[in-house]
Every structure is written in C-alpha cells, then in structure tokens.
Amino acid sequence: MTPLVLFYIAGAFALGGAVGVVGTRNVVHAALFLLVALMGVAGIYLLLFAEFLALVQVLLYGGAIIIVVLFALMLTRLQEFSSGVMENKQWPIAALVSLGAFILISVAVARSQGGAITDRAGPGVLLLGESLFTQWAIPFEVASVLLLVALIGAIVIARSGEGEP
Amino acid sequence: MITLVHVQVLSAGLFCIGLYGVLARRNAVLVLLAIELMLNAVNVNLVGIAAFVDHSKFLGQIIAVFVITVAAAEVGLALAIILRLYRNKGTTNVDQLNLMKW
Amino acid sequence: MENLTANLYLLWPEFLLAGLAFVVLTADFFLPAERKNYLALVSILGLAALIIFTTAFLLNRNAALYGGLILIDRFSLLFKVTFLGLGILMVWSSADFVKRYLSHPGEYYAMVLFSILGMVVMASAGELLTAYIGLELLSFSLYVLVSHAREDLKSNEAGTKYILLGAFASALLLYGISMVYGVVVQVGIPAPTTFEAIATYVARVNSLPVSFLVGMALIIAGLGFKVAAVPFHMWTPDVYEGAPLPVTAYLAVGSKVAAFALILRLFAQAFLPAIEEWQTIIAILAAATMVLGNLVALAQRNIKRLLAYSSIGQVGYLLMGIAALSASASNALILHLVGYGVTNLAAFVAVIAFYNATGKDEVADFAGLADRNPFIAMALTVSLFSLAGLPIFAGFITKFYLFLAAAQADMLWLTGIAVFASLISLYYYLIVIRQMYVEEAQVKTPLSLSWVTGGLLGLLTLGTVLIGVYPKPLVDVIQTATKAILP
Numbered sequence: 001m002t003p004l005v006l007f008y009i010a011g012a013f014a015l016g017g018a019v020g021v022v023g024t025r026n027v028v029h030a031a032l033f034l035l036v037a038l039m040g041v042a043g044i045y046l047l048l049f050a051e052f053l054a055l056v057q058v059l060l061y062g063g064a065i066i067i068v069v070l071f072a073l074m075l076t077r078l079q080e081f082s083s084g085v086m087e088n089k090q091w092p093i094a095a096l097v098s099l100g101a102f103i104l105i106s107v108a109v110a111r112s113q114g115g116a117i118t119d120r121a122g123p124g125v126l127l128l129g130e131s132l133f134t135q136w137a138i139p140f141e142v143a144s145v146l147l148l149v150a151l152i153g154a155i156v157i158a159r160s161g162e163g164e165p
Numbered sequence: 166m167i168t169l170v171h172v173q174v175l176s177a178g179l180f181c182i183g184l185y186g187v188l189a190r191r192n193a194v195l196v197l198l199a200i201e202l203m204l205n206a207v208n209v210n211l212v213g214i215a216a217f218v219d220h221s222k223f224l225g226q227i228i229a230v231f232v233i234t235v236a237a238a239e240v241g242l243a244l245a246i247i248l249r250l251y252r253n254k255g256t257t258n259v260d261q262l263n264l265m266k267w
Numbered sequence: 268m269e270n271l272t273a274n275l276y277l278l279w280p281e282f283l284l285a286g287l288a289f290v291v292l293t294a295d296f297f298l299p300a301e302r303k304n305y306l307a308l309v310s311i312l313g314l315a316a317l318i319i320f321t322t323a324f325l326l327n328r329n330a331a332l333y334g335g336l337i338l339i340d341r342f343s344l345l346f347k348v349t350f351l352g353l354g355i356l357m358v359w360s361s362a363d364f365v366k367r368y369l370s371h372p373g374e375y376y377a378m379v380l381f382s383i384l385g386m387v388v389m390a391s392a393g394e395l396l397t398a399y400i401g402l403e404l405l406s407f408s409l410y411v412l413v414s415h416a417r418e419d420l421k422s423n424e425a426g427t428k429y430i431l432l433g434a435f436a437s438a439l440l441l442y443g444i445s446m447v448y449g450v451v452v453q454v455g456i457p458a459p460t461t462f463e464a465i466a467t468y469v470a471r472v473n474s475l476p477v478s479f480l481v482g483m484a485l486i487i488a489g490l491g492f493k494v495a496a497v498p499f500h501m502w503t504p505d506v507y508e509g510a511p512l513p514v515t516a517y518l519a520v521g522s523k524v525a526a527f528a529l530i531l532r533l534f535a536q537a538f539l540p541a542i543e544e545w546q547t548i549i550a551i552l553a554a555a556t557m558v559l560g561n562l563v564a565l566a567q568r569n570i571k572r573l574l575a576y577s578s579i580g581q582v583g584y585l586l587m588g589i590a591a592l593s594a595s596a597s598n599a600l601i602l603h604l605v606g607y608g609v610t611n612l613a614a615f616v617a618v619i620a621f622y623n624a625t626g627k628d629e630v631a632d633f634a635g636l637a638d639r640n641p642f643i644a645m646a647l648t649v650s651l652f653s654l655a656g657l658p659i660f661a662g663f664i665t666k667f668y669l670f671l672a673a674a675q676a677d678m679l680w681l682t683g684i685a686v687f688a689s690l691i692s693l694y695y696y697l698i699v700i701r702q703m704y705v706e707e708a709q710v711k712t713p714l715s716l717s718w719v720t721g722g723l724l725g726l727l728t729l730g731t732v733l734i735g736v737y738p739k740p741l742v743d744v745i746q747t748a749t750k751a752i753l754p
Contacts, residue, residue: 003167004166004171007167011171011175014175014179014209015175015179015182018178021182021195021199022183022185022189022195022199022202027192030194030195030198031194031198034202037179037205038201038205041179041205041208041209044209044212045209045212047167048172048212048213052226053208053212053226053229053233056230057233061201064237065237065240068240068241069194069197069198069244072194072244072247072248076251090188091188091189094184094185094188095185097184097188098181098184098185099181101177101181102180104481105173106174108480108481109169109174109177112169112173112453112478122223123223123226128223128226128227128230131222131227132230134271135271135333135334135336136227138278138333138397139231139336139397142384142388142401142404143234145381145384145404146234146235146238146385146400146407148381149381149404149407149408149411150238150239150242150407151238152292152374152378153242153407153410153411154241154242156371156374156411156415157245157246157249157411157414157417158245158246158248180442183438187431187435196431200431200434200435203435204437204438207438207441207442207445210445210446210449211445214448214449214452218449218452219459224448224460225445225448228444228448228460231396231399231400235400235403235437238407239407239434239437242411243430246410246414246423246426246427247427249414249417249423249426250420250423250424253418253420254420254423254424
C-alpha cells in the first residue's frame with residue numbers, strides 16, 4: 001500500500017478516536033478512545049520518519065498515561081461512569097468556535113510547501129540523542145527539574161496524611 | 166503522495182476537536198483528555214514540519230520530545246489534584262465547581 | 268560543532284539556586300519537627316546570598332549560550348535579581364501560614380525555589396522552546412502551591428481550575444510556536460526558534476504569511492491566558508480566591524512579572540520589525556483588560572477577589588506598554604513591573620496580616636481597622652493609594668511614565684482609557700479605605716501582628732514610598748536593561 005493510503009488509515013484512527021473522546025458519554029470509553037487516537041498518531045509518526053517518537057508515543061501514552069488515567073478513574077469509584085449530561089450548556093458555541101478555528105488554520109496552511117519525502121531518512125536515535133544532550137542540554141535539564149516538581153507535587157497533594165486544613 | 170498540507174490539516178483537525186472538548190465538556194478528566202488531544206496535534210504538526218522542511222536538523226522532533234515530556238507530567242499532576250478534589254467533594258463535575266462565583 | 272559548553276560557568280547562579288532547592292527539600296527529612304521552620308530562614312539567607320553572588324558575578328558579562336538559547340545580559344540580570352528578591356518576600360510572607368498549617372515546610376519552600384528557577388529561565392531565554400520549558404516549570408510549581416491547602420475545598424477547586432486552564436494555555440502557545448517554527452524554517456534560517464532568527468525572518472519578508480500571523484495570534488492567546496488578560500481571564504479570580512493567601516500574592520505579582528519579562532523580550536527581540544501588524548490588537552486587548560478588570564472589581568465584596576480583578580486591570584496597563592513598544596516604553600514597563608510588584612505585595616501582606624489575626628477576608632470585615640491596628644490600616648492605605656496612582660507613591664511615577672510612553676506612540680485614545688480606568692480603581696480602593704477609617708468595627712478588640720509579618724509589611728510600605736519619591740537609581744538600572752534588548 002502506498003504511504004498515502006497508510007496515512008489515511010492512521011489519520012482515520014486518530015480523528016475517529018478524537019471524536020470518540022469528545023463525544024462519548026462514558027468516561028472510561030473516552031480514555032479508551034484516546035488510546036485509539038494516540039495509536040493513530042504513532043502510526044503517523046512512523047510514516048514521517050519519527051520512529052523513535054513513535055516508540056515513545058506508544059510506550060508513554062499507551063503504556064503509562066492511559067493506564068494512569070484509568071487507575072484514577074477507578075479510584076474515583078464513579079458508580080455512574082456514564083450518567084448525567086456530559087456537555088455543558090455552551091456546546092453549540094464551542095462547536096462553532098472549533099469549526100471556525102479549523103477553517104482558519106486550514107486556510108493558513110493550505111499554501112505550505114514541502115516536497116516529496118519518499119527518499120529521505122529520519123534522524124534516528126543517534127542524532128536525536130546527540131542533539132538533546134549537547135545543543136539542547138539546558139532545556140533538557142530544566143525539563144528534568146520540571147518532572148521532579150510534578151512528581152513531588154503529585155505526592156504532596158494526593159497523599160493521605162496527617163490532618164491539615 | 167503525502168504532502169505537508171495533509172499533515173497540517175490532520176493536525177488542525179485534531180487540535181480543533183480537542184478545542185471543542187475543552188470548551189464543551191463538564192467533567193474535569195474529560196477536559197484533561199481533550200487537552201492531551203491538543204498537545205498531540207501540536208506534535209503531529211511539529212513532526213510533519215521536521216519531515217518535510219527541516220530535513221537536516223529535525224528540530225521539530227526534538228521539540229516534540231519535550232512536549233510529550235511536559236504533557237505526561239501534566240497529566241500526572243492534574244490527576245493528583247483532581248483526585249484530591251474528588252476525595253474532598255465527591256464529584257469531578259467542573260460545572261459543579263461553584264464555591265466561588267463572580 | 269563549536270564548543271557549546273565553553274560559557275557554561277555563567278549559569279552558576281541557576282545551578283546554585285537548584286542546589287538550594289534540593290537542600291531545602293531534603294533537609295526536611297532530617298530535621299526534627301521543631302526545627303523545620305528554620306527552613307524558611309535557610310531559604311531566605313540562601314536567596315540573599317544568591318542575589319549578592321549573581322550581581323557580582325554577572326554584572327559585566329554578556330554572552331549568548333548554546334547559540335542563543337540562553338542570553339546573559341543586563342536584562343536577564345535585572346530580572347534574576349528581582350525574582351530572587353521576590354522569592355525572599357514570598358518565603359517571608361508565607362512564614363506564618365506554613366508554621367501554622369503545614370507539617371513539611373521543606374516541600375513548600377522547595378516549590379517556591381523551583382518556581383524562581385523557572386522564572387529565571389523565562390527571563391534569560393532567547394529562544395521559544397527554552398522559554399516554554401521555563402514557563403512550564405514556573406506553572407507546575409504554582410499548580411502545586413495553589414493546591415497546597417489540601418483539606419480546603421476552595422483550594423482544591425482553585426488548583427483544578429488552574430491546572431486545566433494552564434494546560435489549555437500551554438497547548439495554544441505550543442501550537443503557535445509550531446506554526447512560527449514551520450514558517451521560519453521554510454526560508455532556511457538556521458536555529459529557527461531563536462528570537463534572533465524570527466526577527467531576521469520578519470524583517471526580511473514583505474508581507475507576513477497567514478500561517479505566521481495565526482501562529483503569532485496563538486502565542487499571544489496562550490501568553491494572554493498566563494497573565495490573565497481579557498478575554499482570557501476566566502477562572503483566574505476563582506484561582507486567586509481559592510489559593511492560600513501567600514500563594515495568591517505570589518500569583519498576582521511573581522507570575523505576572525516573569526511572564527511580562529518573557530513577553531517584553533519576545534516582542535522586543537523577535538516580533539518588533541512587524542510592529543504595525545500587532546500593535547493595534549495588543550492595544551485593544553490592553554483597553555479591554557483595563558476596563559473590564561476595573562469595572563468588575565467594583566462589584567467585589569471579597570478582598571481577595573477585589574485584588575484579583577485589580578491585578579487584571581493592572582495587566583491592562585502593562586499591555587499598553589507592550590503595544591507602544593519603544594525604548595522609553597520598555598523602561599516604563601519594567602519600572603511599572605517593579606513598582607507594581609512591591610505595591611501589590613504590600614497590599615497582599617496587609618491582607619495576610621489581617622487574615623492571620625481574624626480569619627476573615629470580606630471587605631466588610633475590615634470595618635474600623637484603623638482603630639484595631641493602625642499599622643496594618645496605614646500600610647494597606649499606602650499600597651491602595653499607590654495602586655490607584657496617587658502622587659508620592661510608586662504607582663504614580665510608574666503609571667505616569669507608562670501613560671507618557673503610550674501617548675508618545677500616538678495612542679492617545681489608549682492613554683485616555685487608561686486614565687479613566689485608573690479613576691475607577693481609585694473609587695473601589697477608596698471604598699476599602701473608608702471601611703477601615705470611617706466605619707465602626709463590630710468587635711473592637713485590637714489585632715495582634717507578629718514581628719515577622721509586621722517587619723515585612725513595614726519594609727514593603729517603605730519601598731512603595733521610596734520608589735515614588737526617589738526612583739532615579741532604579742530607573743538608571745532599568746535603562747541599562749532596556750538597552751540590552753532594544754539597542
């Protein structure tokens with residue numbers, strides 16, 4: 001199959017999953033739809049020479065984030081995962097705004113240039129790693145501090161501890 | 166033949182679906198999932214630009230790595246806060262968060 | 268590849284700051300419960316030492332690290348020192364809150380120190396990705412700080428709203444960055460996300476393509492959410508009201524100063540050649556923010572929400588400085604940031620002092636404060652008059668320069684709206700002052716004021732008056748900072 005067909009298939013997963021996330025009435029289904037969408041995105045990465053990113057996408061999003069979301073949902077023990085109205089009162093305006101934004105951005109990118117990519121090679125892990133640890137070392141270090149802050153913060157907020165007001 | 170326009174329109178579509186989710190959904194976890202969609206849309210855009218235009222440095226992929234990192238950390242922290250809210254209040258319905266009005 | 272790590276030693280202040288944060292965090296494990304509150308002192312002394320070290324070390328150095336990712340210049344030095352000072356004030360003002368309510372102070376103070384690190388990165392960033400990561404570090408620390416009062420429902424709610432809002436703003440900002448990246452890299456400019464490269468592109472091109480404009484609009488929207496400009500200000504007053512008081516003060520002052528340092532550098536170094544494109548939009552945002560912020564503040568009965576809306580209004584004046592961007596506008600803007608920072612902090616610390624003594628935060632509860640504790644009443648009055656822009660206080664000088672810069676840029680209509688907004692703000696500040704001095708208190712007991720908070724309050728009030736009366740040394744320092752970004 002040509003890359004274009006594969007692109008359409010992966011895109012269908014991504015967009016279909018996305019619509020499922022914002023449309024379903026069941027929170028757990030929404031998380032699973034997100035998984036489908038993100039796997040579609042991983043497929044797109046494979047087509048665009050981002051093999052390492054595709055790997056990270058599957059491992060991180062599929063293997064960690066969705067699991068964490070599902071755990072959190074289980075811990076909230078929502079008896080009614082799918083009760084109640086899931087949209088707030090302004091959903092028509094939201095739909096209109098989103099549609100308008102989509103049209104605006106599509107018009108903006110319609111004139112993007114970019115040649116054929118059939119005979120290129122991706123950067124590979126070597127180039128990415130080299131770049132991350134040399135040229136982009138400072139944002140990398142700051143990002144690691146950021147992860148530490150998120151970790152500490154999550155524990156500090158969610159732990160059950162001594163009574164505090 | 167895939168072109169950059171294909172990729173960027175896909176990215177715009179994901180972004181705007183996520184945008185709708187953030188504006189229209191009531192449950193805090195659903196808003197979070199919609200934000201994840203938006204962040205993934207950004208990554209698709211970045212990787213597409215890196216593949217089609219920036220084919221010596223692939224800067225887009227490097228930025229995408231950082232975005233995935235921040236997004237993952239954000240989900241973790243946000244769920245911790247939402248869980249704490251749920252334990253104290255019993256609901257994660259954003260519309261019902263109205264202790265403070267106007 | 269040139270030797271990228273040649274100038275790495277210039278980042279010693281950042282490394283030491285991170286080190287201080289780690290020390291404070293881990294010390295919390297080893298100290299017995301009675302000694303834990305010394306961590307506040309450790310943080311303050313550490314920050315003070317860092318201020319001295321940073322000034323001495325970086326005073327005459329200029330460098331661009333990693334090909335423009337981090338810029339060491341007078342601009343970033345000024346803001347680094349400002350943020351470190353703000354950190355000291357923040358730790359000082361939190362001391363009572365932490366002692367009373369938290370059993371692990373090290374975590375709280377470490378979060379504050381990490382947030383300062385984020386702010387420092389934001390002010391030194393010469394490139395979009397680095398700026399974004401610094402912004403996220405600041406934001407994450409703030410998310411944790413806002414939610415720190417774990418059993419308080421309002422704090423939980425504020426934390427949830429804040430992180431969802433912040434994540435949404437980040438997504439917008441990132442999409443904008445990706446679009447700008449796409450456009451600039453297409454013409455073959457190396458290092459396309461640095462501010463220099465964007466400026467080169469903007470200056471080179473005859474008319475900016477739509478995708479660049481959309482990208483810029485998204486960046487403005489994302490940053491607008493972060494500073495709570497109108498129409499991006501939803502939920503911000505809720506966050507301010509629900510967060511613990513010292514954190515609200517920090518949000519109102521710290522995050523805004525850091526965000527505007529970033530915005531100023533971004534617009535002055537990256538977007539300046541295209542000023543005709545964005546000047547009107549920013550001016551309209553400024554006008555809307557000034558007017559809406561101050562009008563809604565009129566209706567507030569809770570002092571935290573009143574100050575929250577008042578700080579939204581202040582963001583309007585700052586945006587006016589961005590719209591009128593020039594060397595004098597930049598000077599005025601930075602001066603206003605510093606002056607507004609000190610003044611707003613003074614107002615908040617006065618409210619903190621009142622809350623610590625009474626546990627109340629409605630405007631009506633302030634009745635008769637002049638009799639119960641004249642010192643707090645005076646401090647609050649001074650800071651409110653300064654916020655309104657009355658002479659001899661910091662607010663007058665800073666607003667005057669800012670309005671002057673806007674008028675010089677041919678935006679008299681905006682200056683007029685700004686004056687009108689200031690008058691509205693004067694009205695609601697006077698309501699609070701009237702409560703304190705004219706109304707009779709329900710309960711006439713005098714209010715106690717701890718030495719710690721009282722000392723801080725005195726210092727800030729003094730600063731407010733000092734900047735108003737003798738701003739020259741500060742203005743001189745600021746002028747060298749502006750020269751670094753607008754030569």
